[in-house]
Amino acid sequence: MDHDLNDSSNKLREVTLPVEGMSCASCVLTIEKSLQKVDGVTAAAVNLALQTAEVKFDQQKAGINDLINTINSAGYDVPPSRPD
Ligand SMILES: [Cu+2]
Numbered sequence: 001m002d003h004d005l006n007d008s009s010n011k012l013r014e015v016t017l018p019v020e021g022m023s024c025a026s027c028v029l030t031i032e033k034s035l036q037k038v039d040g041v042t043a044a045a046v047n048l049a050l051q052t053a054e055v056k057f058d059q060q061k062a063g064i065n066d067l068i069n070t071i072n073s074a075g076y077d078v079p080p081s082r083p084d
Pocket residue numbers: 022023024025026027028
């Protein structure tokens with residue numbers, strides 16, 4: 001039988017990333033749509049007031065670097081922050 005150390009409930013991870021450079025609702029939409037296109041991302045919610053992006057993703061398909069790269073490609077910065 002399989003002894004899988006990766007509990008399936010741990011595959012999904014949720015992170016909140018700081019995002020710099022957003023100024024309006026369309027920035028929010030741009031980032032949300034970009035993140036939602038990333039393979040493994042199941043949900044993305046960007047908060048303009050807090051300047052954050054809350055992302056749920058499958059850790060077997062995507063990593064935090066993928067999320068940061070995606071935000072960067074959309075034209076916004078993710079400043080280095082406290083881990084998690
Ligand atoms: Cu904008």
